[in-house]
Amino acid sequence: MLEFDDIQYILLTRAPAITGRYEFLSFRNPGAGRAWLSAILETVHSVQQARASVEKDNRWVSVAFTWNGLRALGVDESSLASFPEEFKQGMVARAEILGDTGVNHPDNWVGNLASPELHAIVILFARDAAERQRCEAEHQRLVAQCEGVEVLSSLDLEATPPFEYAHDHFGYRDRMSQPVIEGAGEEPTPGTGAPLKAGEFILGYPDEDGPPANLPQPEILSRNGSYMAYRRLQEHVGKFREFLRQQGRTPEEQELIAAKLMGRWRSGAPLVLAPDKDNPALGADPQRNNDFNYKQMDPHGYAVPLGSHIRRMNPRDTAANMNRRRVIRRGGTYGPPLPEEAPEDGIERGIAAFIICASLIRQFEFAQNVWVNDRNFHELGNERDPICGNQDGTLEYKIPKRPIRKKITGLPAFTNVRGGAYFFLPGLKALRYLASLGHAR
Amino acid sequence: MSDTPKQNDWSKPAAMAIPEGGYFKDKIEQGRYGPIFPKTPACYGFSIIAKIIPGREPNFYEYARNIENAVAGQPDCLAVLKLHYLRWNLFEIKGDTYFQYMGIFDTDFDKYTEDAVAIFAATGLNTVFENLEGFPKDWKTNAQAFIKFVRDHHCPSFLEYGEYPYVSAEEVKKALKLKAAFSDMLDQMQ
Numbered sequence: 165m166l167e168f169d170d171i172q173y174i175l176l177t178r179a180p181a182i183t184g185r186y187e188f189l190s191f192r193n194p195g196a197g198r199a200w201l202s203a204i205l206e207t208v209h210s211v212q213q214a215r216a217s218v219e220k221d222n223r224w225v226s227v228a229f230t231w232n233g234l235r236a237l238g239v240d241e242s243s244l245a246s247f248p249e250e251f252k253q254g255m256v257a258r259a260e261i262l263g264d265t266g267v268n269h270p271d272n273w274v275g276n277l278a279s280p281e282l283h284a285i286v287i288l289f290a291r292d293a294a295e296r297q298r299c300e301a302e303h304q305r306l307v308a309q310c311e312g313v314e315v316l317s318s319l320d321l322e323a324t325p326p327f328e329y330a331h332d333h334f335g336y337r338d339r340m341s342q343p344v345i346e347g348a349g350e351e352p353t354p355g356t357g358a359p360l361k362a363g364e365f366i367l368g369y370p371d372e373d374g375p376p377a378n379l380p381q382p383e384i385l386s387r388n389g390s391y392m393a394y395r396r397l398q399e400h401v402g403k404f405r406e407f408l409r410q411q412g413r414t415p416e417e418q419e420l421i422a423a424k425l426m427g428r429w430r431s432g433a434p435l436v437l438a439p440d441k442d443n444p445a446l447g448a449d450p451q452r453n454n455d456f457n458y459k460q461m462d463p464h465g466y467a468v469p470l471g472s473h474i475r476r477m478n479p480r481d482t483a484a485n486m487n488r489r490r491v492i493r494r495g496g497t498y499g500p501p502l503p504e505e506a507p508e509d510g511i512e513r514g515i516a517a518f519i520i521c522a523s524l525i526r527q528f529e530f531a532q533n534v535w536v537n538d539r540n541f542h543e544l545g546n547e548r549d550p551i552c553g554n555q556d557g558t559l560e561y562k563i564p565k566r567p568i569r570k571k572i573t574g575l576p577a578f579t580n581v582r583g584g585a586y587f588f589l590p591g592l593k594a595l596r597y598l599a600s601l602g603h604a605r
Numbered sequence: 606m607s608d609t610p611k612q613n614d615w616s617k618p619a620a621m622a623i624p625e626g627g628y629f630k631d632k633i634e635q636g637r638y639g640p641i642f643p644k645t646p647a648c649y650g651f652s653i654i655a656k657i658i659p660g661r662e663p664n665f666y667e668y669a670r671n672i673e674n675a676v677a678g679q680p681d682c683l684a685v686l687k688l689h690y691l692r693w694n695l696f697e698i699k700g701d702t703y704f705q706y707m708g709i710f711d712t713d714f715d716k717y718t719e720d721a722v723a724i725f726a727a728t729g730l731n732t733v734f735e736n737l738e739g740f741p742k743d744w745k746t747n748a749q750a751f752i753k754f755v756r757d758h759h760c761p762s763f764l765e766y767g768e769y770p771y772v773s774a775e776e777v778k779k780a781l782k783l784k785a786a787f788s789d790m791l792d793q794m795q
Contacts, residue, residue, distance in 0.1 A: 373746070378747060484684075543776070
């Protein structure tokens with residue numbers, strides 16, 4: 165039985181928000197950090213609370229900490245040592261493994277995210293801009309009261325129009341393929357696969373391999389917690405559109421190129437089910453838009469190229485142990501949309517996402533290292549993920565086609581990593597435990 | 606860069622001398638569980654050498670039959686390891702029995718480590734490792750400990766050779782399929 169009253173809402177629930185704000189914090193002394201935490205934790209929703217009041221709530225708050233942040237709050241050394249190695253090292257130290265090299269290197273990150281002084285993130289999702297501003301001011305007052313708590317940076321989120329469905333700045337429909345967790349009360353849509361054991365995403369429960377093992381200590385700290393990899397990914401919309409214009413003579417051809425990079429039409433319609441022509445009704449239908457596989461339906465990649473984004477991020481029936489590799493994705497877009505005919509304006513826009521899983525090394529880092537950035541994924545020889553892989557202009561992208569495939573050489577980078585971090589997302593009891601450290605217990 | 610494609614060179618046999626320690630110091634690539642041993646004309650591989658727990662020899666011969674049966678029953682049960690060849694040996698040094706497990710495969714071991722652990726459990730490959738001295742008892746739930754054992758007992762090559770260098774097993778199979786298809790085509794033309 166999942167402890168819905170203890171698990172932070174963001175793990176299992178999606179807030180009906182169109183805006184939000186992330187604030188990145190540093191604690192100059194443990195007392196200040198704990199004072200801040202004691203106050204903010206009253207606003208952090210559990211799954212149960214969020215589900216009960218989702219209709220009337222206007223804002224949703226989550227709190228998570230880096231390993232340095234746990235130390236800064238006063239967690240003792242033996243407890244700190246019990247966390248997994250990759251979390252202790254942090255995302256910056258794992259840069260090469262993640263493909264964060266060249267322009268994506270942490271040296272080029274913004275917002276002090278690469279700093280060891282980064283201790284915590286507070287994630288706000290709000291129903292509208294007015295509520296976001298109200299919460300921002302409220303948080304500003306709280307931080308002002310807690311001397312020794314510093315806001316390193318912040319990022320405002322804005323959904324991009326049209327607001328009827330979630331999509332990124334490139335125009336691709338998002339949030340179509342999410343794993344379903346056993347006992348979380350959700351029915352998997354066709355093609356999603358059977359519900360997965362909660363331990364794949366939440367600490368303290370059996371996972372796909374068996375009972376929980378090697379959890380951070382003490383149990384009250386780790387139970388109902390999870391790990392979050394944060395990625396701030398800039399999207400070069402002008403460059404992307406220019407590329408489509410170069411590759412396709414007509415709007416139809418350009419749409420097909422966009423679809424071939426993703427594996428879905430921008431409407432969300434999967435190429436496996438709609439190989440030649442977009443089908444927006446299919447893209448919008450959750451009962452149909454995820455219901456496909458590759459081994460039987462598209463083994464050679466004639467519909468979905470072997471190196472396309474969705475085939476790398478979720479190889480479905482063409483990878484082993486898929487159940488041990490799934491992740492939960494949350495987040496949103498930031499920056500103003502670039503109008504359709506406008507040239508690149510130099511303003512940063514992109515997606516700021518959280519990848520949530522029980523093991524960063526087995527789930528997030530594996531996907532990043534093997535699926536996104538292995539040049540030889542599916543024997544492709546010289547490719548990386550065309551959307552979020554580390555592209556330096558020397559790689560190619562092959563689109564299988566009869567009789568002869570299309571090969572694009574010198575694929576440009578459509579995205580860049582502008583920051584990231586590993587966070588631990590504690591349960592509510594663990595937040596209270598952390599807030600009370602240093603007091604006689 | 607270890608995985609730079611060199612497919613075009615398959616017709617030209619190649620040898621590679623490898624520095625002491627197994628790495629080229631100026632181009633060590635970091636994997637999730639540590640530095641990755643370089644790709645050579647003989648692709649990726651490892652040679653794990655470890656002392657067996659005294660008296661356990663019969664387990665190794667029983668294990669050989671188990672693996673034979675497992676692969677016969679499910680020919681693709683090791684597919685995820687992207688193997689060319691595996692070789693197992695037992696040999697003696699000063700009265701102690703040692704075990705060698707040598708594999709040649711197409712991906713650095715680091716990438717599919719957890720899949721390997723899962724396969725070990727599923728096929729019974731594990732049984733033999735449990736007869737080695739120092740093998741972690743909690744290996745099923747502790748990938749780190751398993752990987753540490755493998756890394757600690759891996760003896761890197763100082764020289765590797767490929768008659769058809771850098772060619773993957775997948776490419777070999779594709780070439781043989783193509784040959785079979787041509788042969789079939791000629792039959793159909795009679």
